[in-house]
Amino acid sequence: xxxxxxxxxxxxxxxxxxxxxxxxxxxxxxxxxxxxxxxxxxxxxxxxxxxxxxxxxxxxxxxxxxxxxxxxxxxxxxxxxxxxxxxxxxxxxxxxxxxxxxxxxxxxxxxxxxxxxxxxxxxxxxxxxxxxxxxxxxxxxxxxxxxxxxxxxxxxxxxxxxxxxxxxxxxxxxxxxxxxxxxxxxxxxxxxxxxxxxxxxxxxxxxxxxxxxxxxxxxxxxxxxxxxxxxxxxxxxxxxxxxxxxxxxxxxxxxxxxxxxxxxxxxxxxxxxxxxxxxxxxxxxxxxxxxxxxxxxxxxxxxxxxxxxxxxxxxxxxxxxxx
Ligand code: PAZ
Numbered sequence: 001x002x003x004x005x006x007x008x009x010x011x012x013x014x015x016x017x018x019x020x021x022x023x024x025x026x027x028x029x030x031x032x033x034x035x036x037x038x039x040x041x042x043x044x045x046x047x048x049x050x051x052x053x054x055x056x057x058x059x060x061x062x063x064x065x066x067x068x069x070x071x072x073x074x075x076x077x078x079x080x081x082x083x084x085x086x087x088x089x090x091x092x093x094x095x096x097x098x099x100x101x102x103x104x105x106x107x108x109x110x111x112x113x114x115x116x117x118x119x120x121x122x123x124x125x126x127x128x129x130x131x132x133x134x135x136x137x138x139x140x141x142x143x144x145x146x147x148x149x150x151x152x153x154x155x156x157x158x159x160x161x162x163x164x165x166x167x168x169x170x171x172x173x174x175x176x177x178x179x180x181x182x183x184x185x186x187x188x189x190x191x192x193x194x195x196x197x198x199x200x201x202x203x204x205x206x207x208x209x210x211x212x213x214x215x216x217x218x219x220x221x222x223x224x225x226x227x228x229x230x231x232x233x234x235x236x237x238x239x240x241x242x243x244x245x246x247x248x249x250x251x252x253x254x255x256x257x258x259x260x261x262x263x264x265x266x267x268x269x270x271x272x273x274x275x276x277x278x279x280x281x282x283x284x285x286x287x288x289x290x291x292x293x294x295x296x297x298x299x300x301x302x303x304x305x306x307x308x309x310x311x312x313x314x315x316x317x318x319x320x321x322x323x
Pocket of ligand 1: 069
């Protein structure tokens with residue numbers, strides 16, 4: 001596989017050349033309704049979660065994917081809800097979902113939590129308390145209209161939905177946080193360059209030309225939601241690159257926070273880069289023992305970001321008063 005990174009596509013023209021997802025109108029209506037039912041001072045967060053697929057054929061048989069399971073996003077969504085946020089959860093279909101995440105995607109299938117007693121199917125006693133708590137939370141937040149889940153699969157689905165949600169929440173300004181934890185592909189094949197049908201193996205080895213995905217953080221920060229509090233994530237595997245890349249993103253896009261993490265330690269350590277702390281980022285870490293005991297680092301990440309978001313809202317209100 002070779003990557004052709006020379007042709008950089010303009011973010012503004014991307015949407016003219018790619019097809020929107022089938023759930024775009026549904027998502028528009030649901031997000032619009034969701035936002036309108038929140039009280040005027042309700043803090044709202046858009047959490048993006050999971051990886052994007054990049055199709056290799058228009059009639060897709062094969063695609064390029066990545067490792068992200070949606071652990072960060074789904075756990076963070078639970079923490080935001082516990083802290084009083086209304087959460088729009090934009091997630092990769094079949095990746096982990098808040099509260100449900102404890103019963104999927106591991107070595108135990110859902111049936112291993114159940115048993116049949118006198119003909120009745122019930123949760124095994126050792127799981128009753130935890131499952132009961134998760135069920136109560138899930139039902140409470142969805143019924144109270146505090147959790148809305150919107151799904152995507154491909155890179156293109158994700159980008160269309162991100163823009164749609166952004167434009168719907170933009171007018172709410174500083175009280176909206178963007179928590180962009182999804183692992184979004186950096187490369188793709190534009191629809192018009194893609195094979196229409198399944199690529200045939202009879203022609204021998206396969207060489208793919210992939211374009212660079214336009215940098216959507218730029219229009220998001222500058223045009224779509226210029227007043228919102230924006231947190232992006234940066235993942236690397238080479239420790240030498242992590243700090244410079246996080247700083248570069250901050251300088252280039254001018255948003256509020258970059259959460260930097262390394263692939264192998266992402267469950268126990270992250271760095272928060274801001275303009276003021278570009279050379280000396282705050283570190284959030286938990287021990288391996290805490291991770292093994294079931295603690296999620298997202299609890300600490302979300303607590304810290306919510307604190308900074310509150311400060312951001314207060315500063316914006318102060319500026320309004322003195323304007
Ligand atoms: O989904 P997960 O919990 O397995 O991984 C989370 C993560 C590493 C994808 C996230 O923390 C992250 O860094 N997202 C941005 C990746 C990037 O585009 O650099």
